[in-house]
Amino acid sequence: MTSIDQGAAPKSSVFQLFTPALLPATLMLGGGVTLYAVESYIMATIAPSIVRDIGGLPLLSWVTTLYVAAAVLGSISVAMRPRGMGLRIAYVFGAVLFGGGSLICAAAPAMEVVLAGRAVQGFGAGILAALAYAFVRFAFPEHLWPKASTLYAAIWGIATLLGPSAGGLFADGSNWRHAFIILVPLGVLMAVLAPWLLPKARDDRAESRIPFVQIALLIGAVLLVSIAGTLEHTGGKALLVALSVIAIALMLVIERRGRTRLLPTGAVTLVKPVARVYLTMFTLLVVLTSDIYIPYFLQVLHGVTPLISGYLTALVALGWTFAAFFSGNLRGPAAIKAIIAGCVIEALSTAALALLLARENHAADILILAPAAFAMLMMGFGVGLGWAHLVTKVLQLVQNSEQDKASAAISTVQSLGSAFGAAIAGVIANSTGLVHPGGVEGNISAAHWLYAAMALPGIVTVVAALSLRDKRG
Numbered sequence: 042m043t044s045i046d047q048g049a050a051p052k053s054s055v056f057q058l059f060t061p062a063l064l065p066a067t068l069m070l071g072g073g074v075t076l077y078a079v080e081s082y083i084m085a086t087i088a089p090s091i092v093r094d095i096g097g098l099p100l101l102s103w104v105t106t107l108y109v110a111a112a113v114l115g116s117i118s119v120a121m122r123p124r125g126m127g128l129r130i131a132y133v134f135g136a137v138l139f140g141g142g143s144l145i146c147a148a149a150p151a152m153e154v155v156l157a158g159r160a161v162q163g164f165g166a167g168i169l170a171a172l173a174y175a176f177v178r179f180a181f182p183e184h185l186w187p188k189a190s191t192l193y194a195a196i197w198g199i200a201t202l203l204g205p206s207a208g209g210l211f212a213d214g215s216n217w218r219h220a221f222i223i224l225v226p227l228g229v230l231m232a233v234l235a236p237w238l239l240p241k242a243r244d245d246r247a248e249s250r251i252p253f254v255q256i257a258l259l260i261g262a263v264l265l266v267s268i269a270g271t272l273e274h275t276g277g278k279a280l281l282v283a284l285s286v287i288a289i290a291l292m293l294v295i296e297r298r299g300r301t302r303l304l305p306t307g308a309v310t311l312v313k314p315v316a317r318v319y320l321t322m323f324t325l326l327v328v329l330t331s332d333i334y335i336p337y338f339l340q341v342l343h344g345v346t347p348l349i350s351g352y353l354t355a356l357v358a359l360g361w362t363f364a365a366f367f368s369g370n371l372r373g374p375a376a377i378k379a380i381i382a383g384c385v386i387e388a389l390s391t392a393a394l395a396l397l398l399a400r401e402n403h404a405a406d407i408l409i410l411a412p413a414a415f416a417m418l419m420m421g422f423g424v425g426l427g428w429a430h431l432v433t434k435v436l437q438l439v440q441n442s443e444q445d446k447a448s449a450a451i452s453t454v455q456s457l458g459s460a461f462g463a464a465i466a467g468v469i470a471n472s473t474g475l476v477h478p479g480g481v482e483g484n485i486s487a488a489h490w491l492y493a494a495m496a497l498p499g500i501v502t503v504v505a506a507l508s509l510r511d512k513r514g
Contacts, residue, residue, distance in 0.1 A: 055188045065239070069132070074173050076169060078200035082207075084159075084220075087212055088101060090216070095150065102268070105271075106268055107163060109267050110260055111159070112452070113456045115135065116167040117259070118167075119172060121256075127242055128172060128175055128242040132235040135165045138168065139228045140229050141228070142165055144158075144225045146158035158221075171448055172448075174448035175449070177436065187371075187430060187432070197358060201358035246446075255292045256303060259303070270463040272467075279468050282461070282464050305446045315435060318435050324458070327462040328495050328496070329421070329458075332357045332417070338398050342400065343402040344405045353417065356417045359418065360425060361425035362421075364383070364422040364426040365426075365429055368383075377510055383423040384423065386426065388499025389499075395489050396489075465495075469494050
C-alpha cells in the first residue's frame with residue numbers, strides 16, 4: 042500500500058504524458074475514454090433521427106438506460122475477469138465489443154436491434170473506461186497519476202463541446218448510421234494496437250469468487266434509477282429511486298458481511314478513508330448532474346436559443362477541465378485542501394443557481410445571464426479542482442491485489458452518481474412546478490427548488506472531504 046502522504050514529488054505536467062516513452066499508452070488509454078465520451082454525446086443528438094427513420098419511440102429511453110447499465114457491468118468485469126487474462130487482453134476484448142456493438146447499431150432495421158447493439162457497445166465502453174484507471178499504475182509513474190485523471194477530464198470536457206456538433210452532422214435521414222459506422226474501424230484499430238502499445242501489466246489480484254449477488258443488485262439499482270430518469274410521473278420516479286436505494290443498501294450490507302467482495306476492502310465502511318473518498322466522488326456527481334435541466338431553464342426563462350443554451354451549459358464541463366489543469370501539480374496536504382475547496386465551491390455554486398437561474402429574463406439581459414453562467418462554470422470548476430486527487434487517493438489507499446476492483450469502482454461510482462443525480466433532479470423538478478403549472482411561473486419555482494435542494498448533497502461532500510485530513514487514515 043502506498044502512503045497517503047507523498048511529501049515532495051517531482052514537478053509534473055500533463056504534457057509529460059505525451060513524451061515518446063509514454064505517448065503510446067496515453068493515446069490508447071485516452072482513446073478508450075474518448076470513444077466512450079464522444080459516443081455518449083453523439084447518441085443524445087442523433088436519437089431523434091433514429092426514431093424518425095426506423096420508429097421505436099416507446100423504446101427510446103432504453104437507448105441510454107441499457108448503455109449505462111451495460112457500461113457498469115463492463116467496468117465490473119475488468120476486476121472479475123478470468124485469472125490469467127491480462128489487462129491488454131481485456132482492452133482488446135473491450136475494443137472489439139465496442140466496435141461490434143457499433144456495427145450492430147449501424148445495420149439495425151428496428152429499434153430493438155439498436156438496443157441490442159447499444160448493450161454490446163456499452164459493455165465494451167465500460168471495459169475501456171475502467172481500464173483507463175486500471176492501467177494508470179502500470180503505464181505512468183506515480184507523480185503523473187493525477188495528470189492522467191486530468192487528461193481524462195479534459196477529454197470529457199472536449200466531448201461535451203464537440204459531441205453535439207459532431208452528432209449534428211449525422212442527423213439527416215438515415216445518416217445516423219454513419220455515426221456508428223465510423224466507430225467500427227476505430228474499435229478494430231485499437232484492438233489490433235493494444236498488445237503492441239500498452240505496457241505489460243501483471244495480474245496481481247487476490248484469488249476470489251465472483252460476487253454474483255452484489256453484481257445483480259448493483260445492475261438492478263442502475264436500471265431502476267435510469268428508468269426513473271425517463272418517467273414523467275413524479276410518483277413513479279420517486280418509487281423507482283427508492284427501490285434503487287434499497288437495492289444499493291442490500292448490496293452494501295452483503296458486501297460488508299460476505300467473504301466474496303465486489304469492492305475493495307473498506308469501501309463500505311465509513312471509518313475507512315477509501316469509503317469516504319468514494320462517497321465524495323458519488324455525491325459530487327449527484328450534485329453536478331442537476332445541470333441536465335440548465336438548457337431548458339435557459340430557453341424558457343432567459344430567452345436564449347437551443348444552440349446557445351447548449352454551449353452555455355458546456356461551461357460546466359469547461360470549468361471541470363480548467364480546474365483539473367489548475368490543480369494538477371498539488372500534492373499532499375495541498376491536494377486535500379483542493380478537494381475540500383472544490384466541494385465547497387460546487388455546493389455554493391449550485392445554491393447560487395437557485396437564485397441566479399430562477400429568474401424571468403426573456404430579453405436575455407446579459408447582466409442577469411452572466412452571473413448565472415459564472416455559477417455554471419464554477420459548479421464544474423469545483424468538481425475538477427479535486428477529482429484527479431480523489432482518483433489518485435483511491436489508487437493509493439488500496440492494496441495492489443485490489444487495484445483492479447478499486448479502478449472498476451471509480452467508473453461504477455461515476456455512472457451511479459450521474460444516474461442517481463438525473464433521477465433525483467427529475468423528481469424535484471417535476472414536483473415543484475416544471476410540469477404543473479409549467480410556464481414561466483412553474484419553471485421559476487422548479488429551478489429555485491431544484492438547485493436549492495441539490496446543494497444539500499454538496500454539504501455531504503464537504504463533510505466527507507474534511508474527514509480526509511485525518512492522518513490516521
